[in-house]
Amino acid sequence: MSTLTRQTLSHLDWLEAEAIHILREVAGQCANPVLLFSGGKDSICLLRLAEKAFRPGRFPFPLMHIDTGHNYPEVVAFRDQRAAELGERLIVRSLEDSIARGTIVLKSPLESRNKHQSVTLLEAIEEFGFDACIGGARRDEEKARAKERIMSFRDEFGQWDPKNQRPELWNLFNARTHKGENIRAFPISNWTELDVWQYIERENLELPSIYFAHTRPVVRKNGLLQPVTELTPARPGDVVEEVRVRFRTVGDISCTAPVESDADSVAKILLETATTTITERGATRMDDQTSEASMEQRKKEGYF
Amino acid sequence: MSAPENLPGIDNGLLRFLTCGSVDDGKSTLIGRLLFDTKTILADTLSAIERSSQRRGLTAVDLSLLTDGLQAEREQGITIDVAYRYFSTGTRKYIIADAPGHEQYTRNMVTAASTANLAIILVDARKGVQTQTRRHSYLAHLVGIPHLVVAVNKMDLVDYDQASFERIRADYLAFAAQLGIPDVRFIPMSALNGDMVVERGARLAWYTGPTLLEILESAPAAHTERPENFRFPVQYVCRPQESANPALHDFRGFMGRVESGEIAVGDAVTVLPSGRTSTVREIRVGDASLPCAIHEQSVTLLLTDEIDVSRGDMIVKTSEQPQATKQVEATLCWLSETPLSTARTYLLRHTTREVKAKVAAIEYRLDVNTLAHGPAAALEMNDIARVALKLAQPVFADRYAENRATGAFILIDESTNNTVGAGMIR
Numbered sequence: 213m214s215t216l217t218r219q220t221l222s223h224l225d226w227l228e229a230e231a232i233h234i235l236r237e238v239a240g241q242c243a244n245p246v247l248l249f250s251g252g253k254d255s256i257c258l259l260r261l262a263e264k265a266f267r268p269g270r271f272p273f274p275l276m277h278i279d280t281g282h283n284y285p286e287v288v289a290f291r292d293q294r295a296a297e298l299g300e301r302l303i304v305r306s307l308e309d310s311i312a313r314g315t316i317v318l319k320s321p322l323e324s325r326n327k328h329q330s331v332t333l334l335e336a337i338e339e340f341g342f343d344a345c346i347g348g349a350r351r352d353e354e355k356a357r358a359k360e361r362i363m364s365f366r367d368e369f370g371q372w373d374p375k376n377q378r379p380e381l382w383n384l385f386n387a388r389t390h391k392g393e394n395i396r397a398f399p400i401s402n403w404t405e406l407d408v409w410q411y412i413e414r415e416n417l418e419l420p421s422i423y424f425a426h427t428r429p430v431v432r433k434n435g436l437l438q439p440v441t442e443l444t445p446a447r448p449g450d451v452v453e454e455v456r457v458r459f460r461t462v463g464d465i466s467c468t469a470p471v472e473s474d475a476d477s478v479a480k481i482l483l484e485t486a487t488t489t490i491t492e493r494g495a496t497r498m499d500d501q502t503s504e505a506s507m508e509q510r511k512k513e514g515y516f
Numbered sequence: 517m518s519a520p521e522n523l524p525g526i527d528n529g530l531l532r533f534l535t536c537g538s539v540d541d542g543k544s545t546l547i548g549r550l551l552f553d554t555k556t557i558l559a560d561t562l563s564a565i566e567r568s569s570q571r572r573g574l575t576a577v578d579l580s581l582l583t584d585g586l587q588a589e590r591e592q593g594i595t596i597d598v599a600y601r602y603f604s605t606g607t608r609k610y611i612i613a614d615a616p617g618h619e620q621y622t623r624n625m626v627t628a629a630s631t632a633n634l635a636i637i638l639v640d641a642r643k644g645v646q647t648q649t650r651r652h653s654y655l656a657h658l659v660g661i662p663h664l665v666v667a668v669n670k671m672d673l674v675d676y677d678q679a680s681f682e683r684i685r686a687d688y689l690a691f692a693a694q695l696g697i698p699d700v701r702f703i704p705m706s707a708l709n710g711d712m713v714v715e716r717g718a719r720l721a722w723y724t725g726p727t728l729l730e731i732l733e734s735a736p737a738a739h740t741e742r743p744e745n746f747r748f749p750v751q752y753v754c755r756p757q758e759s760a761n762p763a764l765h766d767f768r769g770f771m772g773r774v775e776s777g778e779i780a781v782g783d784a785v786t787v788l789p790s791g792r793t794s795t796v797r798e799i800r801v802g803d804a805s806l807p808c809a810i811h812e813q814s815v816t817l818l819l820t821d822e823i824d825v826s827r828g829d830m831i832v833k834t835s836e837q838p839q840a841t842k843q844v845e846a847t848l849c850w851l852s853e854t855p856l857s858t859a860r861t862y863l864l865r866h867t868t869r870e871v872k873a874k875v876a877a878i879e880y881r882l883d884v885n886t887l888a889h890g891p892a893a894a895l896e897m898n899d900i901a902r903v904a905l906k907l908a909q910p911v912f913a914d915r916y917a918e919n920r921a922t923g924a925f926i927l928i929d930e931s932t933n934n935t936v937g938a939g940m941i942r
Contacts, residue, residue: 219810220737222527223609232801232814233773236751240827240868264802265771265814268764269756351600359597365933377597378935379623379851381630382924383773384865388933402611404602 224410231258231399232265233383234362238344238397239265239272241387245344245397249275249302251283251291251420252462254348254400257408259298260415261399273346274301278333280325281308282443282465290420305336322443324467330515334370337394344387344395352404356508362401368392372512405460406485413478425458425476436469528608529737534628534661536615536652537638542669546638546707547601547614550729553714554603598628608733622655622884622898623851626938629659630924633738636665636728641674641704645687651884653688657697658847658900658940660920663735664692664700667728672706676719695887703728739776739811745836745914746777747922749867750829754816769800769816770825775867775921777836779817780808784834787825788912793834794819828869830912838922840910845942847916848875848895848903852929852936856895862936863928864907872908873927879903905939916940 221229235258238245247262249255262271275295279288295302307325310316310332318328337345351358361377363385378386387395400408412419429440431450437457438444443465446452457470458481475481537543601612613628615621629635635656639649656664666688674680681704692700703712704723711717714729726734754769779785783796798818799806809815817831825831832838850856856875864873879902881892895901916923927937 220529220740221810221812223530223604224527226530226812229773229812229814233751236771236773236814237868240752266752266754267802268761268767269754269769272752352602355599358599358601374597379627379926379938380935381627381926381938382921383631384867384924384926386865386926386928386933386935388928390933402600402602404604406604407609 224407224414227400227403227407228261228264228411230383230402231261234385234397234399235262235265235346237363237385238346238387238395241385242344242389242395244340244342245273245346246276246303246340246342247271247273247346248278248348249291249295250277250348250462251287251294252348253408253412253419253423254350256294256417256419257400257403257411257415258346258348259294260411260417263298271298271300274303276303276305276336276345278329278336279304279306280329280464281306282325284420284422284462284465286422287420287462290418294418303336303340305332305339307332310335322466324464326464326467327513327515329464330370330513333515337370342394343389344397346397346399348400349396349398350403350405350408351401357401360398360401362398363387364396364398365389366394366396370394370513372396374508374512406482409478409482409485413482419478420462422459422462422470423481425456425473425480427454428457428470429453430455430457430470437472438469439465441465528733530609530611531634531732531735531737532611532613532632533634533636533732533735534613534615534625534632534656535636535638536625536628536656537669538646538648541638541640542707543614543638546636546667546669546705546713547612549707549710549713550612551601551603553710554605554729598624605729605733610732622651622900623849623938625652625655626659626849626851629656629661630920630938632656632659632661634663634665634732634735635661636667638667638669639684639688641668641670641677641680641684644684645691647885649688650691650887653692653697654695654884654887657695660916660940662699662741664697665728665731666700666702667707668702668704669707671704671711671720672709676704676706676711678704678722681723701725701731703731744776744811744919745838746779746783746833747775747838747867747914747919748772748779748817748831749775749869749922750825750827750831751868753826766822767818768822768825769818770831771814771816772831772868773814774809774811776811776919777833778808778810779833785817785819785831786834786837787823788830788832788837789840789910790824790829792821792823794821794823796820830867830869832912838912838914840912842907842910844873844905844907844911844913844925844939846903846905846925846939847942848901848927848940849938850895850897850899850901850936851938852934853897854929854936855897856899856937858894863930864905864911864925864939865928866911866913866925867922869911870928871911873905875903876906877904902942903939913941915942 316328316331361380365378429452430437440446440452458473459470475484535543599614603610615625615628637652668681668684685702704720705712711720712727750770750772752771756764781796786793797820799809800816858875862873864871878892880889881899881901914922923941925939926935929936
């Protein structure tokens, strides 16, 4: 006899179950997937989800980081440490190599390297023959993402065609590709920033230290805090202040800004996230402010 | 999310719902209002919308600009694709699937409806029940959404007149009865002014029913309203043989998501298509063991017997077996610009199983506006038809009306790998 179960999963359990399901669909449908791991909080969640999906087995994919060479050293160290703890293979492909090959041409040496990641990513996809890249993008981050599929098809030039996406119905995901094409799979599409922090708290996940409040020299510019680093030195006339800050997102140094914060624990960050008044990308991304469509444009060019 | 009380405390799970309406029904304004009044819209998003509103010469902030994601949509001022939005009330998390209203976007509406458990159908209080209201209601019903809410919007433009609302309700109920839609609720509202969305407002005192948010907060979650059979399509098999750990030498974990029903350690199960039987020895998530698992949970099942199981197989309770069938009667929605050809072979995806399929007959095509049946030799994009399919291998199916997970399938065109059809088994 079938039975009536009134019990339902909590929202975090539901999101976790959906993400595990998506990861297993990638493993079941794709011949040669890879998980993009940057050391950032979203991809840290992906690793825990992959453990829940595949342990006691090994992950059916390696991890890969597209290294701009402009990452905070704490994050790079964390990346290597986490991969080693998991005993999974980590591939690092560097923008420096693409620059040396001449496939990335910088307008100026200190230019943001964020958008150039697409070139190195596409080169790595070709080098290893990956047919799927699992990423930690979320639909609440940005409005072009809000319309992207969970299994998002890219043609052989890595391009996303937002007007011609595969319909995605029920939980019947279609990750099929021909040679040279690939799928970008986003298991935490339906998570918000708050969900991510709640999951980090519940699962007790370790994070790079720069996610927590620390004191750092910054310059206030256009309403953002610009960290003063070797790559982003203070210019004449800049007022450098020592400010208590944390990063809400850890991308390329040249385009990721911290926010003022005293939150030195996940619990405090959760409270701040629930009471914040500015979106994650708005507070922290210098590259998304250029135009309303800049993420959509980057994605059409092969971005994550 | 700008109040600490929005940190989920009592967790009432997650509800997925659909909003449908046409360009002028105020759908985007309603979504904007829900996000705004639940404090989900953050300051920078709001200021971006303010800038866009000014650029377009609008005097007030146009909340509908929130939902236009793509460049082409902003250029044309219309919504082309399904957008997903999120908000949380502190007790429940919501995923909104926002479907465009135009007729040519039937496929988007079906896509958005496929995962929703509730649909909000917007009606303009000045215009009443329109052709598209019927179309949206029919599609929501067809795709198996159990709860419909008719939001009679723009009450501010009819002076909050109760008689207008009652007239629309009577019209709608007459038509809902024809379709056999069981659960419909009606709310008068003004999304523009925020009346009866999250706040009650002062202008609809004659209405004593719940606000829209109260309906959402108390709507039953999927899978909780009637008994379901246990269905576990196998996604992946874990055999970590190379491990140095001898305890893992014989580990055979069958990984998947409980699509419906529940399973407990000790239950007798049958594996399809082999028909081999066994007993559940262990249920795991990662390294943790669970006594049982319920619908929508992703787990790993270990059985007491060594049985050959692979992706595409289905584990069911021995007492609750589905039909194995190579002939399927279905309602099919065609999604592709390339018309359906009865001469071609497609790939049919049902749960985790893929089989070759041909459409043996198009019994009739349905006019989604009049619900009339007509003959058809081929199907164009956005057509909905009753078809008969022949499959190369059996699938283990339930009727869609009884089980949305095991009653649904998609058709894939192998030349492009595009998803070209969405089917619901009769």
